[in-house]
Amino acid sequence: MRKVELYRFSLPMEAGVILRNQRLKTRDGLLVCLTENGKQGWGEISPLPEFSQETLEEAEASTLGWLHSWVNGEQAFESALPSVAFGLSCALAELSGFLPQKADYRKAPLCNGDPDELFAVLGAMPGEKVAKVKVGLYEAVRDGMIVNLLLEAIPDLKLRLDANRSWTRAKADGFAKYVQPQFRDRIQFLEEPCKTREESRDFSRETGIAIAWDESVREADFVVQAEPGVAAIVIKPTLVGSIQRCHMLVEQAHNAGLMAVISSSIESSLGLTQLARMAAWLTPDTIPGLDTLSLMQSQLVRPWPDSELPVLEVDALEVVWRR
Ligand SMILES: O=C(O)CCC(=O)c1ccccc1C(=O)O
Numbered sequence: 001m002r003k004v005e006l007y008r009f010s011l012p013m014e015a016g017v018i019l020r021n022q023r024l025k026t027r028d029g030l031l032v033c034l035t036e037n038g039k040q041g042w043g044e045i046s047p048l049p050e051f052s053q054e055t056l057e058e059a060e061a062s063t064l065g066w067l068h069s070w071v072n073g074e075q076a077f078e079s080a081l082p083s084v085a086f087g088l089s090c091a092l093a094e095l096s097g098f099l100p101q102k103a104d105y106r107k108a109p110l111c112n113g114d115p116d117e118l119f120a121v122l123g124a125m126p127g128e129k130v131a132k133v134k135v136g137l138y139e140a141v142r143d144g145m146i147v148n149l150l151l152e153a154i155p156d157l158k159l160r161l162d163a164n165r166s167w168t169r170a171k172a173d174g175f176a177k178y179v180q181p182q183f184r185d186r187i188q189f190l191e192e193p194c195k196t197r198e199e200s201r202d203f204s205r206e207t208g209i210a211i212a213w214d215e216s217v218r219e220a221d222f223v224v225q226a227e228p229g230v231a232a233i234v235i236k237p238t239l240v241g242s243i244q245r246c247h248m249l250v251e252q253a254h255n256a257g258l259m260a261v262i263s264s265s266i267e268s269s270l271g272l273t274q275l276a277r278m279a280a281w282l283t284p285d286t287i288p289g290l291d292t293l294s295l296m297q298s299q300l301v302r303p304w305p306d307s308e309l310p311v312l313e314v315d316a317l318e319v320v321w322r323r
């Protein structure tokens, strides 16, 4: 006997969360609950505006098609839409026990430009200190100075930086010039400094600053391989696809000697806790990039440990389909 429930959610975001060109007022998505033999499996399907190719409407239509097949015991094919493939694979993996319960709730704190906030968080962080700083939003020179300041002030800190392809080579060089040479190897990586992969590779070659692929991982021609200067790939499952596909990418990265970082696409606490479980399972030696819950005003169904945000329960959600 199989049963399905499909819910829609809309969680208010903190004021001022901007994604590329738009303000994100609410985080909208679907929750699916599969039941079979008295067991339940949950999954979150929430395409991220400005980042996902698919809209929520398209994701919903694809999900409904899959759920119809599954509940009727027919062959249900993996959706071509990454957010759908991810959420449904999570639900199936919970049903089958394939996704372990143990989670890695460490997260690399995100800094959007105010180093004072970061000092406080890092001071309280046990163990390995890794933070992620968004760069490329202000002047490259300012970014360089903030990186210096942080690395100088906290000797056991390592940084991940993320430029989201915002720099020309000249701007990226302007940044690098301000980072003291002795600090450069404490930059674990700089995600996608330049507009093209070729420019980013050149940048790394010339500055000695390691880089990581994020946007590139989702491009059709991308191949995971060892390259000079490349330290890591960032895997955002909602943008990439099923757990199986993410698992394969992690394996390919590790075989190539690259770090794989499981990372958030601003999922609700339900999806985020599943990402923390994927990280504990697939990348146990790497702190995942999951510090996005505080961008929201509410959690969803499953709380993240120690978060003080209120939790929206299932009964408060709109039911899209139930069978
Ligand atoms: O990677 C992280 O640590 C947090 C997630 C993050 O930065 C992010 C989240 C959603 C969309 C894009 C990005 C990004 O990498 O720029």
Ligand SMILES: [Mg+2]
Pocket (backbone or CB within 6 Å): 162, 163, 164, 191, 214, 215
């Ligand atoms: Mg990025």
